[in-house]
Amino acid sequence: MNPVRRQRLLLILLLLAGVGLATTLALFALKENINHYFSPNQMTSGEAPIGQRIRGGGIVVPGSLERNPDDLTVTFKMETGGTEVEVVYTGILPDLFREGQGIVGTGKLDKNRRFIADELLAKHDENYMPPEVQDAIDKAHNAS
Amino acid sequence: MYFQDITSVLHMDGHGIYVWSTYGISLLIVAYNVLAPLRQKKQVIGQIKRQIINEKQVQSEKNTAVKQ
Amino acid sequence: MNWTFFHKLGSPKWFYDISGRWLPWLATISALLMATGLTWGLLFAPPDYLQGNSYRIIFLHVPTAFLASAVYVMMACAGAVTLIWRVKLADVALKCMAPVGASFCLLALITGAIWGKPTWGTWWVWDARLTSVLILLFLYIGVIALRGAIRSTTTAAKACAVLSIVGVVNIPIIKFSVQWWNTLHQGATLKLTEKPAMAPEMLWPLLISILAFYLFFTAVLLLRMRTEILNRERRTQWVQQRLGG
Numbered sequence: 001m002n003p004v005r006r007q008r009l010l011l012i013l014l015l016l017a018g019v020g021l022a023t024t025l026a027l028f029a030l031k032e033n034i035n036h037y038f039s040p041n042q043m044t045s046g047e048a049p050i051g052q053r054i055r056g057g058g059i060v061v062p063g064s065l066e067r068n069p070d071d072l073t074v075t076f077k078m079e080t081g082g083t084e085v086e087v088v089y090t091g092i093l094p095d096l097f098r099e100g101q102g103i104v105g106t107g108k109l110d111k112n113r114r115f116i117a118d119e120l121l122a123k124h125d126e127n128y129m130p131p132e133v134q135d136a137i138d139k140a141h142n143a144s
Numbered sequence: 145m146y147f148q149d150i151t152s153v154l155h156m157d158g159h160g161i162y163v164w165s166t167y168g169i170s171l172l173i174v175a176y177n178v179l180a181p182l183r184q185k186k187q188v189i190g191q192i193k194r195q196i197i198n199e200k201q202v203q204s205e206k207n208t209a210v211k212q
Numbered sequence: 213m214n215w216t217f218f219h220k221l222g223s224p225k226w227f228y229d230i231s232g233r234w235l236p237w238l239a240t241i242s243a244l245l246m247a248t249g250l251t252w253g254l255l256f257a258p259p260d261y262l263q264g265n266s267y268r269i270i271f272l273h274v275p276t277a278f279l280a281s282a283v284y285v286m287m288a289c290a291g292a293v294t295l296i297w298r299v300k301l302a303d304v305a306l307k308c309m310a311p312v313g314a315s316f317c318l319l320a321l322i323t324g325a326i327w328g329k330p331t332w333g334t335w336w337v338w339d340a341r342l343t344s345v346l347i348l349l350f351l352y353i354g355v356i357a358l359r360g361a362i363r364s365t366t367t368a369a370k371a372c373a374v375l376s377i378v379g380v381v382n383i384p385i386i387k388f389s390v391q392w393w394n395t396l397h398q399g400a401t402l403k404l405t406e407k408p409a410m411a412p413e414m415l416w417p418l419l420i421s422i423l424a425f426y427l428f429f430t431a432v433l434l435l436r437m438r439t440e441i442l443n444r445e446r447r448t449q450w451v452q453q454r455l456g457g
Contacts, residue, residue: 008296012377019378023385037394057394094333096262104396121332124262126401128270129411134261145255153255156265162330166269166323167254170276173319174246177312177432185439189455192446196456 040078040085043109050109057104057123058085065099078103078115086114096122222299224441225450231434238434242427249420257414269327271418274402275425277320280348281383283313283429287355288380291373301437303369304444306376307359308436312429314352321345332396340389341397344382351379365444 001009038048038056048054058078065076073090087105097103102123107116147153154160221227253271260267287309293302324342325335336342355372362368390399401409408415445451 005296009292012292012295015374016377016381019381023381027385096331096333098262101262121334121337121396123396124331124398125409126398127409128260128263128267128401128414130258130413131261132258133411146258147255156268157259159264159266159330162266162326163254163268166272166326167250169322170272170319173315174428177315177428180311181432181435181439185435185442188439188443188446192442192451192455195446196452200456 039080039083041081041083043085043115044083044113048109050111050113053106053108055104055106056085056115057102060097060099060101060103062099087117087120088114089117089120091118091120094120094122096124098122222297222301224301224304224445225448227301228438228441231438235431235434235438238427238431242424242431245420245424246428249417249422249424253414253417253421257417258411260414263331266327266330267414269323270414271421273320273323273327274418275422276316276323277345278422279425279429280313280317280320280345281386282426283309283316284348284351284376285380285383287313287376291376294369294373295377300444301441303365303373304437304440305433306355306369306372308433308440310352310355310359310372312432312436314349314356316425316429317345317349317352321349337396339395339397340393341386341395344386344389348379348382348386351375351382354379 038054040056040058042048043056048056058080061077061079061084064084065074067074071090072092073088074093075086075088077084077086079085087103089105089107097120102125104121104123105115105117106119110116147156154164156163250271254268257268259265287306290302290306290309293299294306321342324345328337329335355375358371358375359368362371389395390397402418403409410418442451442455
């Protein structure tokens with residue numbers, strides 16, 4: 001390769017490496033702020049701060065949903081890896097709120113490590129299938 | 145077809161407005177991507193052709209001037 | 213190494229002629245595929261077990277999202293070729309790719325936002341995936357704005373090339389955002405090394421739509437490049453002859 005062009009190529013690669021490095025460092029520095037996301041494990045273990053606005057999520061534990069008959073408050077449990085956290089939420093649940101599906105909330109932990117959420121969003125995974133296929137899977141699952 | 149009639153196609157079990165607005169907006173952006181370049185092409189070709197005609201005219205004027 | 217091929221590739225006249233032959237085919241096939249894929253996905257594919265009919269937005273969202281990133285990578289490559297080999301045609305390609313890529317990026321964001329409302333419950337969230345794609349849109353706009361702001365063609369070419377290359381760092385961030393951080397946006401349904409997490413009745417219209425949009429991009433790009441070539445080469449004999457008759 002022509003030496004002038006090789007030099008330009010090297011300069012570009014150097015530029016790219018420099019920007020990549022700067023970005024990586026910036027992202028690591030911001031990681032705490034970007035993530036601000038706590039799993040049920042971290043909420044119960046004390047890693048997550050109390051009284052501070054945080055984000056957290058987990059899978060809705062089947063059978064844990066309870067509705068308050070007087071207002072729109074609901075309580076349910078969310079879990080990952082077996083650790084459960086109780087969530088209290090006042091408002092309309094997202095359309096895709098389902099037992100066994102993911103949920104992401106923003107709110108604060110109270111003194112008893114209950115997550116008082118003021119915003120709840122349904123999280124779904126990357127699987128797409130028609131209802132019949134899901135039914136077939138459920139049947140097979142129940143049969144086993 | 146999955147849907148039974150035109151009403152259910154539009155309604156999509158309550159999600160119709162979301163689905164159809166995305167398809168509508170996409171159509172607009174696809175149309176823009178077709179029409180804008182075509183318009184620009186017409187513009188540029190028009191410009192160049194006018195320039196060629198102009199220069200031919202100037203050239204022929206020069207020729208008649210020389211003859212005289 | 214047969215450099216003759218690359219030299220030919222760099223010739224605007226050669227490119228103009230050969231793209232003229234390819235364009236009608238690309239346009240027709242992409243139109244057919246797009247009509248097929250989108251109609252299939254919109255009306256014939258079954259609904260999703262969880263999301264119902266709102267998931268049909270996927271047939272627009274995924275192709276445009278893929279393209280938004282892919283086009284930026286192509287722009288960065290064109291930028292590198294411009295800077296290293298000073299090939300004019302590479303700059304023509306870069307200039308013409310930017311508005312198309314930007315419109316796809318915008319469409320990906322819009323379709324995503326509209327899809328998010330009935331599924332997640334929100335139009336927008338500042339998670340890593342959405343934020344990095346928004347940054348991608350800003351990069352596209354930056355490349356377009358930079359081009360307009362600089363008078364000299366050669367300086368503009370270099371500046372846009374540099375911005376394209378610098379910005380390409382964002383592309384792996386976009387791709388891996390759903391793995392590196394905890395995002396609301398779910399992980400990839402279509403993976404290179406694993407089976408797709410999608411039923412075949414839904415997968416086929418999706419793949420067709422993706423192909424359709426890629427071909428559509430190519431057709432639009434060639435169309436734009438041909439005009440740009442005529443514009444830049446207007447004083448050459450071949451252009452004068454073609455248009456002057």
